[in-house]
Amino acid sequence: MKRAQRACVITQILTENPNRDFPLGYFAERFGCAKSSISEDLQIVRASFEEAGLGYIETTSGAKGGVRYVPYISKELSVPAITKFGEALAAPERVLGSGFVYTTDLMSDPEFVSMAARLFAKRFAATEADIVVTVETKGIGVAMEAARLLNMPLIVIRREAKVSEGSTISINYFSGSADRIQKMSLSKRAVKPGSRAIIIDDFMRGGGSVKGMQDMLAEFDAKSVGVGVVIAAGQNAQKKIGGYFPIFLYDDNDAECRVRPNPEILGE
Numbered sequence: 001m002k003r004a005q006r007a008c009v010i011t012q013i014l015t016e017n018p019n020r021d022f023p024l025g026y027f028a029e030r031f032g033c034a035k036s037s038i039s040e041d042l043q044i045v046r047a048s049f050e051e052a053g054l055g056y057i058e059t060t061s062g063a064k065g066g067v068r069y070v071p072y073i074s075k076e077l078s079v080p081a082i083t084k085f086g087e088a089l090a091a092p093e094r095v096l097g098s099g100f101v102y103t104t105d106l107m108s109d110p111e112f113v114s115m116a117a118r119l120f121a122k123r124f125a126a127t128e129a130d131i132v133v134t135v136e137t138k139g140i141g142v143a144m145e146a147a148r149l150l151n152m153p154l155i156v157i158r159r160e161a162k163v164s165e166g167s168t169i170s171i172n173y174f175s176g177s178a179d180r181i182q183k184m185s186l187s188k189r190a191v192k193p194g195s196r197a198i199i200i201d202d203f204m205r206g207g208g209s210v211k212g213m214q215d216m217l218a219e220f221d222a223k224s225v226g227v228g229v230v231i232a233a234g235q236n237a238q239k240k241i242g243g244y245f246p247i248f249l250y251d252d253n254d255a256e257c258r259v260r261p262n263p264e265i266l267g268e
Contacts, residue, residue, distance in 0.1 A: 014069035019151035021066040071149040073118040081115045082261045089259040107138045117145035124226040129196045139202035161185040173212030195222035204229040207240035
């Protein structure tokens with residue numbers, strides 16, 4: 001292959017396997033060329049990613065030196081995307097009873113899921129987490145894509161224990177929105193002791209579900225090192241957790257019940 005062709009194939013391999021290390025020898029053997037040629041190819045790929053604002057190439061030195069693609073989304077790309085979906089979420093017909101917002105269509109929209117997952121991957125890349133955790137069901141798509149970008153397993157906590165899960169641990173927790181006692185369950189095989197988790201949730205009002213997930217992790221001697229929520233509602237209400245990162249804010253105390261992008265992402 002010519003250099004441009006190799007660069008295209010290398011780009012595909014790296015983007016399909018984010019945050020996975022590839023030795024230079026892997027590409028040298030695949031293309032039948034010297035490692036020095038691969039290094040020059042990677043310079044082209046690296047410059048292209050940086051110019052496009054879609055991530056960067058990270059290299060490791062030494063005899064077993066390798067390369068990996070780290071997903072990223074620049075402000076130039078994230079602001080138009082979050083503004084577009086923010087306008088969709090702000091549509092008055094999306095406001096439901098009890099202060100909720102209809103999001104089912106967007107939570108299954110590949111473009112929306114990709115945008116949200118990239119923002120979470122960018123935010124939590126340096127947490128040294130081992131796993132991504134969510135609770136069924138609407139947040140699974142975003143959590144799955146974030147786990148893929150971070151190259152981590154996804155753990156899905158169930159509302160009800162299933163026979164197919166084997167032995168499980170179940171806990172009761174207070175729903176943040178209504179202070180009702182609810183239940184969540186997780187297989188005893190799901191989480192290794194000492195794991196560090198990124199928690200992803202689709203919608204948060206009082207933080208009860210997220211607090212429940214943190215309590216569940218504690219049952220496994222694990223802890224959360226980051227919390228990301230797609231929409232955080234009730235900004236004036238007291239939350240059961242702190243330190244979370246929302247993509248959108250839902251001002252349900254406002255007469256218009258507005259959904260707006262997180263000013264931090266917009267750089268305001």
